[in-house]
Amino acid sequence: MTSGVFFLPHMLPNEIYEILKWNPVVQIIEWVRLAYNPSLGITVDYFYVMAWGSGSLCLGLLMERTVVRRFQ
Numbered sequence: 001m002t003s004g005v006f007f008l009p010h011m012l013p014n015e016i017y018e019i020l021k022w023n024p025v026v027q028i029i030e031w032v033r034l035a036y037n038p039s040l041g042i043t044v045d046y047f048y049v050m051a052w053g054s055g056s057l058c059l060g061l062l063m064e065r066t067v068v069r070r071f072q
Helices: 014-020 024-036 046-070
Strands: none
Touching: 024 046
């Protein structure tokens, strides 16, 4: 519910919007909305989204290599 699927986060008050921008799912959803309508006037931090995704992937692969194989 807080990812911005059911409402437009950029239309909320600026204080709430700045807090929601820390959620990477909000950034991804705004990125998709921006692809459909480039005149929305929203900004997406592409580096943050890519860094979060890469970091999650690396952490998941490290955990798969160390934790899962240890219990087999």
